[in-house]
Amino acid sequence: MSNAEGRDEAIYRSSARDARLADLEVAGACSHARVGIAERIEQVSKDALQIGQGSLYPALHRLEYKGWIKAEWGVSENNRRAKFYSLTQRGKKQLQTEMDEWDRLTNAIALVLQRV
Secondary structure: OOHHHHHHHHHHHHHHHHHHHHHHHHHHOOOOEHHHHHHHHHHHOOOOOOOOHHHHHHHHHHHHHHOOEEEEEEEOOOOOEEEEEEEOHHHHHHHHHHHHHHHHHHHHHHHHHHHO
16 A cells, blocks of 8 residues: 555545544434534534534434434424434443544644644
């Protein structure tokens, strides 16, 4: 494998890891109805992160398929039928694993930046 291919593979792995972490962050906000999840992420991040509905639904489906979240139908604050999501035990473990990996990565980047 050439250096360029190695870099491309590392970027892909990093992007995939970031996508998994983003999926799990969505899952972490899953005590709310679908639209509430996106709003919650925006609030907590002080509008630095915005999740469009086109990204949210696929993430929820992936997480549910993997068994990391579960969905239950209920009634929203607006008295409408809505799906409510919560992390499963397996999802909580995966979220912790991904957060630990994210911490290791950001700490490594911080070390490199201090040396520059």
